[in-house]
Amino acid sequence: EADIYQTPRYLVIGTGKKITLECSQTMGHDKMYWYQQDPGMELHLIHYSYGVNSTEKGDLSSESTVSRIRTEHFPLTLESARPSHTSQYLCASSESARGNIQYFGAGTRLSVL
Amino acid sequence: AQSVTQPDIHITVSEGASLELRCNYSYGATPYLFWYVQSPGQGLQLLLKYFSGDTLVQGIKGFEAEFKRSQSSFNLRKPSVHWSDAAEYFCAVGTYTGNQFYFGTGTSLTVIP
Numbered sequence: 100e101a102d103i104y105q106t107p108r109y110l111v112i113g114t115g116k117k118i119t120l121e122c123s124q125t126m127g128h129d130k131m132y133w134y135q136q137d138p139g140m141e142l143h144l145i146h147y148s149y150g151v152n153s154t155e156k157g158d159l160s161s162e163s164t165v166s167r168i169r170t171e172h173f174p175l176t177l178e179s180a181r182p183s184h185t186s187q188y189l190c191a192s193s194e195s196a197r198g199n200i201q202y203f204g205a206g207t208r209l210s211v212l
Numbered sequence: 213a214q215s216v217t218q219p220d221i222h223i224t225v226s227e228g229a230s231l232e233l234r235c236n237y238s239y240g241a242t243p244y245l246f247w248y249v250q251s252p253g254q255g256l257q258l259l260l261k262y263f264s265g266d267t268l269v270q271g272i273k274g275f276e277a278e279f280k281r282s283q284s285s286f287n288l289r290k291p292s293v294h295w296s297d298a299a300e301y302f303c304a305v306g307t308y309t310g311n312q313f314y315f316g317t318g319t320s321l322t323v324i325p
Contacts, residue, residue: 105255132313139300139318139320140317140318141302141316141317142256142302142315189255189256191256198244198261198263199244199306199307199313200258200261201246201256201258201306201313203248203255203256204255205254205255206253206254206255208253
């Protein structure tokens with residue numbers, strides 16, 4: 100079992116609110132990722148990090164931002180939520196020295212009204 | 213360009229029947245291949261991986277997959293499907309360093325009694 104945690108699991112929020120989705124891992128993995136997934140659809144990489152103070156945008160453009168101040172923590176922030184942000188957000192981590200197998204959290208399902 | 217193709221969007225099988233989910237990849241470097249399973253509302257769980265060596269790999273929950281370099285395929289199989297196997301299955305390809313990681317669009321499996 101992978102030790103990667105996402106909170107909250109579900110979030111319903113109004114348009115214009117600022118939100119932060121939390122992701123933490125206790126495995127000491129150097130790499131972390133955020134994916135966006137609409138129900139029954141493929142995963143789209145929106146952000147990734149190769150280590151502390153390293154963040155990059157993924158293949159899918161996103162209005163969210165991320166930070167990596169600590170190895171174990173990789174929060175995702177939306178400054179002003181909109182209905183188009185309604186989706187499931189999956190966090191993952193991997194370790195470079197072990198073949199970069201990605202381990203996933205349970206996800207946060209976000210609904211913006 | 214690197215890509216992963218899962219030709220079957222949706223598959224329905226009877227409980228106890230055998231299962232094969234197809235995955236084809238296009239990758240310039242030596243591929244590292246993965247299968248993940250996602251239950252509704254959950255994150256992705258690693259079923260199995262292939263890095264090198266024996267081209268038939270065993271995973272959890274009775275699944276296996278065979279790497280065929282000549283066909284650029286990594287098909288997932290299970291001899292006898294259980295109702296609890298109903299889920300979304302994703303094939304993925306990456307490199308050992310993990311700088312690139314690509315998911316297929318997924319295959320949804322329905323199991324009927």
